[in-house]
Amino acid sequence: MRTKRARHPHDDAPDTAEDFRRIVALPEGPEKEELKQRVVEAWMPMAERLAQRFRNRGENLEDLQQVASLGLVKAVDRYDPGRGKAFESFAIPTIVGEIKRHFRDHMWGLHVPRRVQELRNKVRVSRRELSLTMGDRSPTVARIAEHAGMSEEDVLVGMEALESYSTLSLDAELPGAEDGYSLADTLGRTEPGFDHVIYRESVKPRLKRLPEREQRILYMRFFCDMTQTKIADELGCSQMHVSRLISRTCQRLRDEVDADSDTGRERELTAA
DSSP states (O other), X not given: OOOOOOOOTTTTOOOOHHHHHHHHHSOSSHHHHHHXXXXXXXXXXHHHHHHHTTTTSSSOHXXXXXXXXXXXXXXXXXXXXXXXXXXXXXXXXXXHHHHHHHHHHHSOSSOOOHHHHHHHHHHHHHHHHHHHHHTTSOOOHHHHHHHHTOOHHHHHHHHHHHTSSSOOOTTOBOTTOSSOOBGGGGSOOOOHHHHHXXXXXXXXXXXXTSOHHHHHHHIIIIISOOOHHHHHHHHTSOHHHHHHHXXXXXXXXXXXXXXXXXXXXXXXXXXX
């Protein structure tokens, strides 16, 4: 009993060999463009089948079919029957390449260099192939590296890129969270106390350079929480004099800190 030969996915491919010979012979013009369009329409079922291979990867099938159609148009424009290669063999990699380029350029949530995308694809394919023989066990980094002929460092880079294909909203609920705990809740917030530490450390050396009388006044006012009147009684002067000394000293310290900050920013800009 003869076994039935398996049908090739593109066994219904049209015979357009004569059309391509005419396209090559025709000069540029409406007749040539019309003939190209007829050839594209004839091969469109193949392009649509190729697009279906990439469905369920986060992109609408109709959009993928449009991209495949664009690849088919490019294949018809570039095909040279004089090289002896069948159009189908030339068109398939052209169309598939156009679809893959679409995914690379438009479907990544983060900008990922092409090399890293290629590493990601190698890791993804190797993990899928290894899963067929390892059952429920997940392949180790070393096992993936051996299977794919990659270094373990490249495997790790590819595994990280697997998580960069799409992004999540900061409002997305974390897996296992039942109280609405989201990614935004894991982010740190500005700690105002840090600014106080910076200011205090900036002022500290300048306080030591103040005259002893001014140091004492500031100490009593800000560390002992004494009123200006009590400080005046302690020093034997008027409350107004104490007020002027405090204002003048604080302004002086502020000006010195601001001047140093401006100088530091200028140095950073110059170095950059």
